[in-house]
Amino acid sequence: MLSRKDCLDLDRSDPLAARRDMFDLPEGVIYLDGNSLGALPRNIGPRLQAAVAGEWGRDLIRSWNTADWINLPRRVGARIAPLIGAAADEVLAADSTSVNLFKLAAGALKLRPGRRVILSEPGNFPTDLYILQGLRDFLGEVELRVVEAARIPQALDASVALLVLTHVHYKTGAVHDMAALTARAHEVGALALWDLSHSAGALPVDLRGAGADLAVGCGYKYLNGGPGAPAFLFVSQALQAQFRTPLSGWMGHAAPFAFSDEYQPAEGILRGLCGTPSVLGLTALEAALDVFDGVDMAELRAKSMRLSDLFLDLALERCPEFGRGSPRAAAQRGSQVALTHAQGYPIMQALIERGVIGDFRAPNVLRFGFTPLYLRYIDVWDAVDRLAAVMASGEWRQARFNEVSAVT
Ligand SMILES: Cc1ncc(COP(=O)(O)O)c(C=O)c1O
Structure with missing residues (x-):
């Protein structure tokens, strides 16, 4: 099993590591939900501002042609x-x-x-x-x-x-x-x-x-x-x-x-x-x-499989109360992993409060997506660490984590 230090080493030699800087990620959050809503690329804000102010605001209807x-x-x-x-x-x-x-x-x-x-x-x-x-x-x-x-x-x-x-x-x-x-x-x-x-x-x-x-x-x-x-x-x-x-x-x-x-x-x-x-x-x-641009999709796939394998191995070892809701072999999975638990909803809410964002799909699936362009191996290690803490403390049993929002 990989240690936290091994994960840091993997990040250091990751050919995709620099791509993370192209995203605007909130401090302290480990985002494992890019399979539902991708994170914000940094260039979008300035690009939209230019489109709104210049193309729409100034050039108006001419932009259908000029832009x-x-x-x-x-x-x-x-x-x-x-x-x-x-x-x-x-x-x-x-x-x-x-x-x-x-x-x-x-x-x-x-x-x-x-x-x-x-x-x-x-x-x-x-x-x-x-x-x-x-x-x-x-x-x-x-x-x-x-x-x-x-x-x-x-x-x-x-x-x-x-x-x-x-x-x-x-x-x-x-x-x-x-x-x-x-x-x-x-x-x-x-x-x-x-x-x-x-x-x-x-x-x-x-x-x-x-x-x-x-x-x-x-x-x-x-x-x-x-x-x-x-x-x-x-x-x-x-x-x-x-x-x-x-x-x-x-x-x-x-x-x-x-x-x-x-x-x-x-x-x-x-x-x-x-x-x-x-x-x-x-x-x-x-x-x-x-x-x-310039991303080798085979390289992206290789990292995605390593990230999701790492998550599955660590999560099932440290939190044996979860079932596996995804194929075991990385080659048979996309870039996401499902864990199953009868109390999946409150557990996911407690995990989100600890800064690890995944989502819940009824009736019992905790879903975690791995986006190799902005996720690090260390994020996976820390995410499982926080999941283990949620389970060990039993904090997910608090009634407030059972309040169901419109979007899960
Ligand atoms: C497989 C699949 N198809 C379609 C959709 C959503 O379609 P729409 O964007 O029209 O809501 C989703 C949303 O999660 C999806 O997972």
């Missing part, structure tokens, strides 16, 4: 593309993950006429299942089949139009084999849509290598775009010419400023747009992506 606001969805999409193994013209930053899921799932059904099944797994992130339920109820002719992960390969048959899975599970962190499942979906003539919310910026993703058709993901987790940041969507080049969005807004029109009465989809990925882009949100996300 190129109109191309932000495409420009930011092109910056996200290398992080997910896509070509620059396959990705857009726009809308929310939920809305993008609806657009792409509906578009996929149109591309597989005569098939009526959407396949997913129970326990997928709620919005994924809710959006698919809404689409099914709206269209009437669609069946949503929800099958345990291990049975998905067998459940893929000629009735399936679309497979929708989250690549890294939001609670357990378990990673699906994207290439194998996409290949199996293609074998039976189905399309595959991947939710990359817990993958983009957390581990290397290779959409093109996997032959993936469609993907979506959040901008506010490992991409650090800020609360409610715009999401992204991916449509493979092979599908773009046939793809149609059901939300056929004017920004996805071939010529928005021709103001014609008839919808005509734009060429390529731009047809995935709906309405006016969220300029300030996209500006923040664009600046946030600077922290990935």
Whole structure:
């Protein structure tokens, strides 16, 4: 087992150590929730101030052209593309993950006429299942089949139009084999849509290598775009010419400023747009992506696996009362770890009071995310030390830690 001194040594030789300075982290806080809301990159404040004062305040509506606001969805999409193994013209930053899921799932059904099944797994992130339920109820002719992960390969048959899975599970962190499942979906003539919310910026993703058709993901987790940041969507080049969005807004029109009465989809990925882009949100996300410039994602992954292994080893040794809610092998996890405990909620609140921020997912999961760009090995060691202190003191039993907030 590594000692605190070993952790300090690891930090000294960490090739990513300098990246921490690119973030504005509060003193004394160990932030293990970048899988939910990424920390604040230092350049965002000045960049937003310039956008507000100069582009909006001074240049006003001219900034759609002079500051190129109109191309932000495409420009930011092109910056996200290398992080997910896509070509620059396959990705857009726009809308929310939920809305993008609806657009792409509906578009996929149109591309597989005569098939009526959407396949997913129970326990997928709620919005994924809710959006698919809404689409099914709206269209009437669609069946949503929800099958345990291990049975998905067998459940893929000629009735399936679309497979929708989250690549890294939001609670357990378990990673699906994207290439194998996409290949199996293609074998039976189905399309595959991947939710990359817990993958983009957390581990290397290779959409093109996997032959993936469609993907979506959040901008506010490992991409650090800020609360409610715009999401992204991916449509493979092979599908773009046939793809149609059901939300056929004017920004996805071939010529928005021709103001014609008839919808005509734009060429390529731009047809995935709906309405006016969220300029300030996209500006923040664009600046946030600077922290990935020059980062070797294989190196990031190696550190992420070491951090999460270290956490799991130390936590299970020092606090045997916790169960393990994530795969044991780091290669089978994303960049997060789940511990289980019947009293997970008050324990997490007590831990947060000690300056270690993770989160709780009902019914019993304490979730910890490891962002290699700003976390140190010493942070992991100290976080477990504070968790052990919370358990040893029993302080989590205080009634105030059981007061449930709206957001857990
Ligand atoms: C897998 C997954 N998909 C989607 C979302 C959220 O989507 P939205 O940004 O539309 O709320 C989350 C949020 O945590 C998520 O974990």
